[in-house]
Amino acid sequence: MTRAQPPMREPTYFTLAALLDGPLHGYGIIKRAEDLSNRRLRLTAGTLYTALDRLTATGMVDVVREEIVSGRARRYYELTAAGREAVRAESLRMAEAARVVTERPDMTAMAGGSV
Amino acid sequence: MPSALERRYRHLLSAYPDAYRETHGEEILTTLMDGAAPGQVRPDAREAIGLVVGGLRTRARLAAEEGRAALWADGLRLAAVLLLASLLSEAVRDLAIPSGYRALLVPVLLSVAILAIVAGVTRVGLIVVALAGYVASLGSGFSWSWRIGWVVANYDFLATLVVGAVLLWYSLRGGRRRPWPGWLGLAVVAIAGLYGHGAWGLGLVLGLRIPPSTYELVAPIAFLSAIALVGNDPRPAIAAAAYALVHLAVGAFGAVLLVTYGVNLARLGPTGVQALLPALALTAAAALAATVSGRRLAGEHL
Numbered sequence A: 001m002t003r004a005q006p007p008m009r010e011p012t013y014f015t016l017a018a019l020l021d022g023p024l025h026g027y028g029i030i031k032r033a034e035d036l037s038n039r040r041l042r043l044t045a046g047t048l049y050t051a052l053d054r055l056t057a058t059g060m061v062d063v064v065r066e067e068i069v070s071g072r073a074r075r076y077y078e079l080t081a082a083g084r085e086a087v088r089a090e091s092l093r094m095a096e097a098a099r100v101v102t103e104r105p106d107m108t109a110m111a112g113g114s115v
Numbered sequence B: 001m002p003s004a005l006e007r008r009y010r011h012l013l014s015a016y017p018d019a020y021r022e023t024h025g026e027e028i029l030t031t032l033m034d035g036a037a038p039g040q041v042r043p044d045a046r047e048a049i050g051l052v053v054g055g056l057r058t059r060a061r062l063a064a065e066e067g068r069a070a071l072w073a074d075g076l077r078l079a080a081v082l083l084l085a086s087l088l089s090e091a092v093r094d095l096a097i098p099s100g101y102r103a104l105l106v107p108v109l110l111s112v113a114i115l116a117i118v119a120g121v122t123r124v125g126l127i128v129v130a131l132a133g134y135v136a137s138l139g140s141g142f143s144w145s146w147r148i149g150w151v152v153a154n155y156d157f158l159a160t161l162v163v164g165a166v167l168l169w170y171s172l173r174g175g176r177r178r179p180w181p182g183w184l185g186l187a188v189v190a191i192a193g194l195y196g197h198g199a200w201g202l203g204l205v206l207g208l209r210i211p212p213s214t215y216e217l218v219a220p221i222a223f224l225s226a227i228a229l230v231g232n233d234p235r236p237a238i239a240a241a242a243y244a245l246v247h248l249a250v251g252a253f254g255a256v257l258l259v260t261y262g263v264n265l266a267r268l269g270p271t272g273v274q275a276l277l278p279a280l281a282l283t284a285a286a287a288l289a290a291t292v293s294g295r296r297l298a299g300e301h302l
Helices: A010-018 A026-036 A045-057 A081-102 A105-112 B004-015 B018-034 B045-065 B068-094 B100-118 B122-138 B144-153 B155-174 B182-205 B212-230 B234-261 B270-274 B276-298
Strands: A061-069 A072-079
Touching: A010 A026, A010 A045, A010 A081, A026 A045, A026 A072, A026 B018, A045 A061, A045 B018, A045 B045, A072 A081, A072 B018, A081 A105, B004 B018, B004 B045, B018 B045, B045 B068, B045 B212, B045 B234, B045 B276, B068 B100, B068 B122, B068 B155, B068 B182, B068 B212, B068 B234, B100 B122, B100 B182, B122 B155, B155 B234, B182 B212, B212 B234, B212 B276, B234 B276
Parallel strands: none
Antiparallel strands: A061 A072
Protein backbone atom coordinates (compact mmCIF):
# COMPACT_ATOMS: atom_id res chain seq x y z
CA MET A 1 0.00 0.00 0.00
CA THR A 2 1.38 3.41 -0.87
CA ARG A 3 0.66 6.39 1.29
CA ALA A 4 0.22 9.84 -0.15
CA GLN A 5 3.15 12.17 0.53
CA PRO A 6 2.41 14.04 3.77
CA PRO A 7 2.23 17.85 3.52
CA MET A 8 5.65 19.50 3.58
CA ARG A 9 6.70 21.17 6.83
CA GLU A 10 6.58 24.93 6.70
CA PRO A 11 10.32 25.49 7.34
CA THR A 12 11.10 23.07 4.50
CA TYR A 13 8.65 24.78 2.16
CA PHE A 14 10.02 28.27 2.79
CA THR A 15 13.63 27.03 2.63
CA LEU A 16 12.97 25.68 -0.84
CA ALA A 17 10.99 28.77 -1.85
CA ALA A 18 13.84 31.01 -0.64
CA LEU A 19 16.20 29.27 -3.07
CA LEU A 20 13.98 29.75 -6.14
CA ASP A 21 15.81 32.96 -7.09
CA GLY A 22 19.27 31.41 -6.87
CA PRO A 23 21.86 30.08 -4.40
CA LEU A 24 21.98 31.50 -0.85
CA HIS A 25 23.99 30.84 2.32
CA GLY A 26 22.41 29.96 5.68
CA TYR A 27 21.59 33.45 6.92
CA GLY A 28 20.52 34.46 3.38
CA ILE A 29 17.92 31.67 3.47
CA ILE A 30 16.66 32.78 6.90
CA LYS A 31 16.23 36.41 5.71
CA ARG A 32 14.61 35.43 2.42
CA ALA A 33 12.20 32.98 4.12
CA GLU A 34 11.26 35.70 6.59
CA ASP A 35 10.50 38.14 3.76
CA LEU A 36 8.55 35.56 1.75
CA SER A 37 6.39 34.69 4.76
CA ASN A 38 5.57 38.35 5.49
CA ARG A 39 7.90 38.28 8.54
CA ARG A 40 5.85 35.49 10.10
CA LEU A 41 8.46 32.73 9.90
CA ARG A 42 11.86 33.32 11.45
CA LEU A 43 13.85 30.11 11.13
CA THR A 44 16.34 29.35 13.88
CA ALA A 45 19.71 28.02 12.77
CA GLY A 46 18.84 24.65 14.37
CA THR A 47 15.62 24.33 12.36
CA LEU A 48 17.26 25.55 9.15
CA TYR A 49 20.09 23.03 9.24
CA THR A 50 17.76 20.17 10.17
CA ALA A 51 15.77 21.04 7.04
CA LEU A 52 18.89 21.50 4.88
CA ASP A 53 20.29 18.12 6.01
CA ARG A 54 17.11 16.36 4.96
CA LEU A 55 16.90 18.31 1.71
CA THR A 56 20.48 17.53 0.70
CA ALA A 57 20.03 13.88 1.72
CA THR A 58 16.97 13.59 -0.55
CA GLY A 59 18.66 15.41 -3.42
CA MET A 60 16.43 18.48 -3.40
CA VAL A 61 19.19 20.89 -2.51
CA ASP A 62 22.89 20.87 -3.37
CA VAL A 63 25.88 22.67 -1.93
CA VAL A 64 27.03 24.85 -4.81
CA ARG A 65 30.11 26.45 -3.23
CA GLU A 66 31.97 26.91 0.03
CA GLU A 67 34.01 29.91 1.04
CA ILE A 68 35.69 31.46 4.03
CA VAL A 69 35.21 35.22 4.30
CA SER A 70 37.02 37.03 7.10
CA GLY A 71 37.45 33.81 9.03
CA ARG A 72 33.81 32.74 8.69
CA ALA A 73 32.87 29.56 6.84
CA ARG A 74 29.90 29.76 4.48
CA ARG A 75 28.17 27.23 2.29
CA TYR A 76 25.85 28.26 -0.53
CA TYR A 77 22.91 26.05 -1.34
CA GLU A 78 20.94 25.79 -4.58
CA LEU A 79 17.77 24.04 -5.64
CA THR A 80 18.06 20.91 -7.77
CA ALA A 81 15.46 20.06 -10.42
CA ALA A 82 13.86 17.67 -7.91
CA GLY A 83 13.69 20.43 -5.29
CA ARG A 84 12.11 22.84 -7.75
CA GLU A 85 9.52 20.22 -8.67
CA ALA A 86 8.81 19.40 -5.01
CA VAL A 87 8.17 23.00 -3.99
CA ARG A 88 5.98 23.51 -7.06
CA ALA A 89 3.95 20.37 -6.25
CA GLU A 90 3.53 21.53 -2.65
CA SER A 91 2.39 25.01 -3.74
CA LEU A 92 -0.19 23.44 -6.07
CA ARG A 93 -1.41 21.19 -3.25
CA MET A 94 -1.88 24.18 -0.95
CA ALA A 95 -3.59 26.22 -3.69
CA GLU A 96 -5.92 23.29 -4.28
CA ALA A 97 -6.69 23.09 -0.56
CA ALA A 98 -7.22 26.86 -0.39
CA ARG A 99 -9.68 26.79 -3.30
CA VAL A 100 -12.04 24.52 -1.35
CA VAL A 101 -12.68 27.49 0.91
CA THR A 102 -11.93 30.61 -1.13
CA GLU A 103 -14.12 29.65 -4.07
CA ARG A 104 -17.29 29.25 -2.01
CA PRO A 105 -19.80 31.99 -2.85
CA ASP A 106 -20.14 33.01 0.82
CA MET A 107 -16.37 33.36 1.15
CA THR A 108 -16.07 35.37 -2.10
CA ALA A 109 -18.68 37.78 -0.75
CA MET A 110 -16.71 38.13 2.50
CA ALA A 111 -13.54 38.93 0.64
CA GLY A 112 -15.25 42.01 -0.90
CA GLY A 113 -16.65 43.33 2.40
CA SER A 114 -14.90 44.29 5.60
CA VAL A 115 -13.50 41.57 7.82
CA MET B 1 39.65 36.44 19.84
CA PRO B 2 36.16 34.94 19.78
CA SER B 3 33.48 37.11 21.34
CA ALA B 4 31.50 36.04 24.41
CA LEU B 5 28.50 35.38 22.18
CA GLU B 6 30.51 33.15 19.87
CA ARG B 7 31.88 31.20 22.81
CA ARG B 8 28.38 30.66 24.15
CA TYR B 9 27.04 29.54 20.79
CA ARG B 10 29.96 27.13 20.46
CA HIS B 11 29.03 25.72 23.83
CA LEU B 12 25.43 25.15 22.67
CA LEU B 13 26.68 23.49 19.49
CA SER B 14 27.98 20.65 21.66
CA ALA B 15 24.39 19.34 21.51
CA TYR B 16 25.39 18.12 18.01
CA PRO B 17 27.49 14.97 17.51
CA ASP B 18 31.25 15.56 17.21
CA ALA B 19 31.49 14.33 13.62
CA TYR B 20 28.64 16.55 12.50
CA ARG B 21 30.12 19.55 14.28
CA GLU B 22 33.40 19.04 12.47
CA THR B 23 31.73 19.36 9.09
CA HIS B 24 28.91 21.82 9.89
CA GLY B 25 29.81 23.55 13.15
CA GLU B 26 31.66 26.54 11.69
CA GLU B 27 28.97 27.09 9.10
CA ILE B 28 26.15 27.05 11.66
CA LEU B 29 28.16 29.40 13.85
CA THR B 30 28.52 31.82 10.92
CA THR B 31 24.76 31.76 10.39
CA LEU B 32 24.17 32.41 14.11
CA MET B 33 26.66 35.28 14.20
CA ASP B 34 25.17 36.78 11.00
CA GLY B 35 21.80 36.92 12.75
CA ALA B 36 23.14 38.43 15.99
CA ALA B 37 22.32 42.01 16.90
CA PRO B 38 25.28 44.44 17.27
CA GLY B 39 26.68 44.19 20.79
CA GLN B 40 24.69 41.06 21.60
CA VAL B 41 26.45 38.95 24.24
CA ARG B 42 23.88 36.32 25.15
CA PRO B 43 22.45 33.73 22.77
CA ASP B 44 18.90 34.35 21.68
CA ALA B 45 16.58 32.00 23.64
CA ARG B 46 14.87 30.72 20.48
CA GLU B 47 18.22 30.03 18.85
CA ALA B 48 19.45 28.24 21.98
CA ILE B 49 16.41 25.96 22.05
CA GLY B 50 16.71 25.43 18.29
CA LEU B 51 20.32 24.30 18.68
CA VAL B 52 19.61 21.88 21.52
CA VAL B 53 16.61 20.35 19.74
CA GLY B 54 18.44 20.31 16.39
CA GLY B 55 21.47 18.69 18.02
CA LEU B 56 19.43 15.98 19.72
CA ARG B 57 17.53 15.21 16.51
CA THR B 58 20.75 15.07 14.50
CA ARG B 59 22.20 12.60 16.99
CA ALA B 60 19.13 10.40 16.64
CA ARG B 61 19.18 10.63 12.83
CA LEU B 62 22.86 9.67 12.59
CA ALA B 63 22.43 6.79 15.05
CA ALA B 64 19.40 5.53 13.12
CA GLU B 65 21.50 5.42 9.95
CA GLU B 66 23.57 2.70 11.64
CA GLY B 67 20.47 0.57 12.03
CA ARG B 68 18.04 -0.55 14.66
CA ALA B 69 20.61 -2.62 16.59
CA ALA B 70 22.70 0.50 17.21
CA LEU B 71 19.67 2.33 18.67
CA TRP B 72 19.03 -0.57 21.04
CA ALA B 73 22.68 -0.81 22.01
CA ASP B 74 22.83 2.91 22.85
CA GLY B 75 19.56 2.79 24.77
CA LEU B 76 20.60 -0.21 26.85
CA ARG B 77 24.00 1.30 27.57
CA LEU B 78 22.25 4.35 28.98
CA ALA B 79 20.01 2.03 31.00
CA ALA B 80 23.16 0.46 32.47
CA VAL B 81 24.40 3.95 33.47
CA LEU B 82 21.08 4.60 35.21
CA LEU B 83 21.22 1.30 37.08
CA LEU B 84 24.79 1.94 38.18
CA ALA B 85 23.83 5.46 39.31
CA SER B 86 21.00 4.14 41.44
CA LEU B 87 23.36 1.51 42.94
CA LEU B 88 25.93 4.22 43.57
CA SER B 89 23.43 6.28 45.52
CA GLU B 90 22.49 3.17 47.50
CA ALA B 91 26.15 2.34 48.18
CA VAL B 92 26.85 5.90 49.32
CA ARG B 93 23.86 5.79 51.64
CA ASP B 94 25.12 2.50 53.09
CA LEU B 95 28.40 4.18 54.02
CA ALA B 96 26.49 5.49 57.05
CA ILE B 97 26.79 1.95 58.41
CA PRO B 98 30.48 1.38 59.18
CA SER B 99 31.51 -1.81 57.43
CA GLY B 100 35.15 -1.61 56.47
CA TYR B 101 37.15 -0.56 53.47
CA ARG B 102 35.27 -2.79 51.03
CA ALA B 103 32.09 -0.80 51.52
CA LEU B 104 34.09 2.30 50.67
CA LEU B 105 35.57 0.66 47.60
CA VAL B 106 32.22 -0.18 46.00
CA PRO B 107 31.01 3.41 45.45
CA VAL B 108 34.47 4.37 44.18
CA LEU B 109 34.44 1.55 41.63
CA LEU B 110 30.87 2.36 40.59
CA SER B 111 31.82 6.01 40.04
CA VAL B 112 34.81 5.02 37.91
CA ALA B 113 32.60 2.67 35.87
CA ILE B 114 29.96 5.38 35.28
CA LEU B 115 32.57 7.93 34.21
CA ALA B 116 34.19 5.42 31.84
CA ILE B 117 30.87 4.57 30.18
CA VAL B 118 29.80 8.21 29.87
CA ALA B 119 33.22 8.97 28.36
CA GLY B 120 32.63 6.24 25.76
CA VAL B 121 35.03 3.54 27.02
CA THR B 122 32.38 0.93 27.70
CA ARG B 123 34.80 -1.99 27.81
CA VAL B 124 36.71 -0.43 30.71
CA GLY B 125 33.38 0.33 32.39
CA LEU B 126 32.34 -3.29 32.10
CA ILE B 127 35.56 -4.54 33.68
CA VAL B 128 35.22 -2.10 36.59
CA VAL B 129 31.57 -3.14 37.08
CA ALA B 130 32.69 -6.78 37.34
CA LEU B 131 35.28 -5.74 39.87
CA ALA B 132 32.67 -3.79 41.87
CA GLY B 133 30.45 -6.87 41.86
CA TYR B 134 33.30 -9.03 43.14
CA VAL B 135 34.21 -6.60 45.91
CA ALA B 136 30.56 -6.17 46.91
CA SER B 137 29.95 -9.92 46.99
CA LEU B 138 32.78 -10.35 49.48
CA GLY B 139 30.44 -8.54 51.85
CA SER B 140 31.56 -7.84 55.35
CA GLY B 141 31.65 -11.43 56.59
CA PHE B 142 34.54 -13.88 56.68
CA SER B 143 32.95 -17.31 56.52
CA TRP B 144 30.99 -18.69 53.60
CA SER B 145 27.77 -18.75 55.57
CA TRP B 146 28.22 -15.05 56.27
CA ARG B 147 28.88 -14.37 52.64
CA ILE B 148 25.83 -16.30 51.46
CA GLY B 149 23.74 -14.48 54.01
CA TRP B 150 25.01 -11.16 52.73
CA VAL B 151 24.38 -12.09 49.09
CA VAL B 152 20.80 -13.10 49.89
CA ALA B 153 20.16 -9.94 51.88
CA ASN B 154 21.60 -7.81 49.10
CA TYR B 155 20.27 -9.80 46.18
CA ASP B 156 18.61 -6.72 44.68
CA PHE B 157 21.93 -4.85 44.63
CA LEU B 158 23.80 -7.75 43.06
CA ALA B 159 21.03 -8.65 40.61
CA THR B 160 20.88 -5.06 39.41
CA LEU B 161 24.65 -5.02 39.02
CA VAL B 162 24.58 -8.23 36.99
CA VAL B 163 21.81 -6.88 34.75
CA GLY B 164 23.80 -3.66 34.29
CA ALA B 165 26.85 -5.70 33.25
CA VAL B 166 24.80 -7.77 30.79
CA LEU B 167 23.34 -4.60 29.24
CA LEU B 168 26.85 -3.15 28.91
CA TRP B 169 28.12 -6.30 27.29
CA TYR B 170 25.23 -6.22 24.84
CA SER B 171 25.79 -2.54 24.09
CA LEU B 172 29.36 -3.22 22.96
CA ARG B 173 27.80 -4.32 19.67
CA GLY B 174 26.84 -0.70 19.08
CA GLY B 175 30.49 0.31 18.67
CA ARG B 176 32.49 2.73 20.74
CA ARG B 177 30.67 5.88 19.78
CA ARG B 178 29.65 8.31 22.43
CA PRO B 179 25.91 8.36 21.85
CA TRP B 180 25.04 11.39 23.95
CA PRO B 181 26.74 14.58 24.96
CA GLY B 182 28.64 14.08 28.23
CA TRP B 183 26.38 16.54 30.05
CA LEU B 184 23.34 14.41 29.24
CA GLY B 185 24.95 11.30 30.69
CA LEU B 186 25.95 13.16 33.84
CA ALA B 187 22.54 14.82 34.17
CA VAL B 188 20.97 11.37 34.05
CA VAL B 189 23.35 10.13 36.72
CA ALA B 190 22.63 13.15 38.91
CA ILE B 191 18.88 12.77 38.56
CA ALA B 192 18.86 9.01 39.08
CA GLY B 193 21.39 9.03 41.89
CA LEU B 194 20.63 12.17 43.84
CA TYR B 195 17.09 13.20 43.11
CA GLY B 196 15.49 9.95 44.19
CA HIS B 197 16.52 10.14 47.81
CA GLY B 198 16.20 13.91 48.05
CA ALA B 199 12.64 13.78 46.79
CA TRP B 200 11.85 10.93 49.12
CA GLY B 201 12.97 13.06 52.04
CA LEU B 202 10.83 15.92 50.77
CA GLY B 203 7.90 13.54 50.43
CA LEU B 204 8.31 12.47 54.05
CA VAL B 205 8.37 16.09 55.17
CA LEU B 206 5.17 16.74 53.22
CA GLY B 207 3.62 13.63 54.75
CA LEU B 208 3.28 11.78 51.43
CA ARG B 209 3.28 8.02 51.75
CA ILE B 210 4.97 7.19 48.48
CA PRO B 211 7.51 4.35 48.40
CA PRO B 212 11.12 5.51 47.94
CA SER B 213 11.70 3.33 44.89
CA THR B 214 8.88 5.17 43.09
CA TYR B 215 10.80 8.41 43.53
CA GLU B 216 13.91 6.77 42.20
CA LEU B 217 12.00 5.94 39.05
CA VAL B 218 9.81 8.98 38.44
CA ALA B 219 12.45 11.64 37.84
CA PRO B 220 14.79 9.75 35.49
CA ILE B 221 11.90 8.29 33.55
CA ALA B 222 10.17 11.66 33.13
CA PHE B 223 13.46 13.32 32.15
CA LEU B 224 14.51 10.65 29.64
CA SER B 225 11.06 10.32 28.11
CA ALA B 226 10.94 14.11 27.62
CA ILE B 227 14.37 14.07 25.92
CA ALA B 228 13.19 11.20 23.71
CA LEU B 229 10.04 13.02 22.65
CA VAL B 230 11.77 16.37 22.06
CA GLY B 231 14.68 14.81 20.16
CA ASN B 232 12.65 12.21 18.22
CA ASP B 233 15.10 9.77 19.73
CA PRO B 234 13.89 6.42 21.10
CA ARG B 235 17.22 5.69 22.86
CA PRO B 236 16.65 7.61 26.13
CA ALA B 237 13.14 6.17 26.39
CA ILE B 238 14.47 2.64 25.76
CA ALA B 239 16.89 3.30 28.63
CA ALA B 240 14.07 4.53 30.87
CA ALA B 241 11.87 1.54 30.06
CA ALA B 242 14.68 -0.95 30.66
CA TYR B 243 15.59 0.77 33.93
CA ALA B 244 12.00 0.66 35.17
CA LEU B 245 11.64 -2.94 34.04
CA VAL B 246 14.69 -4.03 36.03
CA HIS B 247 13.31 -2.29 39.14
CA LEU B 248 10.00 -3.99 38.51
CA ALA B 249 11.54 -7.44 38.03
CA VAL B 250 13.78 -7.19 41.08
CA GLY B 251 10.88 -5.88 43.17
CA ALA B 252 8.48 -8.52 41.89
CA PHE B 253 10.93 -11.30 42.71
CA GLY B 254 11.27 -9.95 46.22
CA ALA B 255 7.51 -9.73 46.56
CA VAL B 256 7.10 -13.33 45.44
CA LEU B 257 9.62 -14.45 48.07
CA LEU B 258 7.85 -12.39 50.71
CA VAL B 259 4.42 -13.76 49.90
CA THR B 260 5.47 -17.37 49.26
CA TYR B 261 8.13 -17.98 51.88
CA GLY B 262 7.68 -15.04 54.18
CA VAL B 263 11.29 -14.10 53.47
CA ASN B 264 11.55 -10.34 53.75
CA LEU B 265 14.63 -9.24 51.86
CA ALA B 266 16.41 -5.97 52.45
CA ARG B 267 14.54 -2.92 51.20
CA LEU B 268 11.68 -5.08 50.01
CA GLY B 269 9.31 -4.64 52.87
CA PRO B 270 5.73 -3.45 52.43
CA THR B 271 6.89 -0.23 50.73
CA GLY B 272 8.79 -2.28 48.13
CA VAL B 273 5.68 -4.27 47.31
CA GLN B 274 3.59 -1.09 47.16
CA ALA B 275 6.03 0.28 44.60
CA LEU B 276 5.33 -2.48 42.09
CA LEU B 277 2.23 -0.88 40.61
CA PRO B 278 3.84 2.54 40.05
CA ALA B 279 6.87 0.76 38.58
CA LEU B 280 4.61 -1.10 36.17
CA ALA B 281 2.87 2.14 35.14
CA LEU B 282 6.21 3.91 34.67
CA THR B 283 7.60 1.04 32.58
CA ALA B 284 4.55 1.29 30.35
CA ALA B 285 4.86 5.09 30.09
CA ALA B 286 8.54 4.87 29.09
CA ALA B 287 7.78 2.11 26.57
CA LEU B 288 5.09 4.34 25.06
CA ALA B 289 7.55 7.24 24.81
CA ALA B 290 10.05 4.91 23.10
CA THR B 291 7.43 3.80 20.59
CA VAL B 292 6.23 7.33 19.82
CA SER B 293 9.74 8.76 19.44
CA GLY B 294 10.83 5.75 17.37
CA ARG B 295 7.89 6.27 15.01
CA ARG B 296 8.68 9.95 14.72
CA LEU B 297 12.31 9.17 13.93
CA ALA B 298 11.35 6.61 11.28
CA GLY B 299 8.65 8.86 9.83
CA GLU B 300 10.62 12.11 9.75
CA HIS B 301 9.78 13.73 6.47
CA LEU B 302 10.46 16.95 4.64
